Amino acid sequence: MPRDHFRFSEFELDVPKRLLLRDGEPVSLNPKALDLLVVLVESRGEIVSKDDLAPLCLAVNEALRRKPAQSNPPGPAGSEDRGAE
Numbered sequence: 001m002p003r004d005h006f007r008f009s010e011f012e013l014d015v016p017k018r019l020l021l022r023d024g025e026p027v028s029l030n031p032k033a034l035d036l037l038v039v040l041v042e043s044r045g046e047i048v049s050k051d052d053l054a055p056l057c058l059a060v061n062e063a064l065r066r067k068p069a070q071s072n073p074p075g076p077a078g079s080e081d082r083g084a085e
Contacts, residue, residue, distance in 0.1 A: 006041045013041055030067070032059040 006013040012021040015038055020027040029037070036056040039048065 003042070008041070013037065015042075030060065030063050032056065032063045036060055 004015050006015075010023045011027075012024075013019070014021075018031075018034055020029050020034065020037070036053075036059075039052065039056060
């Protein structure tokens with residue numbers, strides 16, 4: 001049975017609520033990017049095939065291209081280089 005909640009670094013992912021928190025604050029995330037994050041987090045420690053990821057990555061790319069640049073804030077980790085965690 002898949003888990004509903006995940007914690008990693010300063011993030012918490014509530015899958016049923018489709019909510020990503022960073023240090024307790026909601027993170028604005030494109031719905032397709034959230035779909036991709038859920039697949040990757042739920043598959044932690046497993047190999048995820050290119051065939052499974054490609055459609056999600058393409059959907060995220062398409063959604064981001066449609067969004068105006070000025071309203072596209074940095075993702076949950078920001079654009080700064082935080083190093084390996």
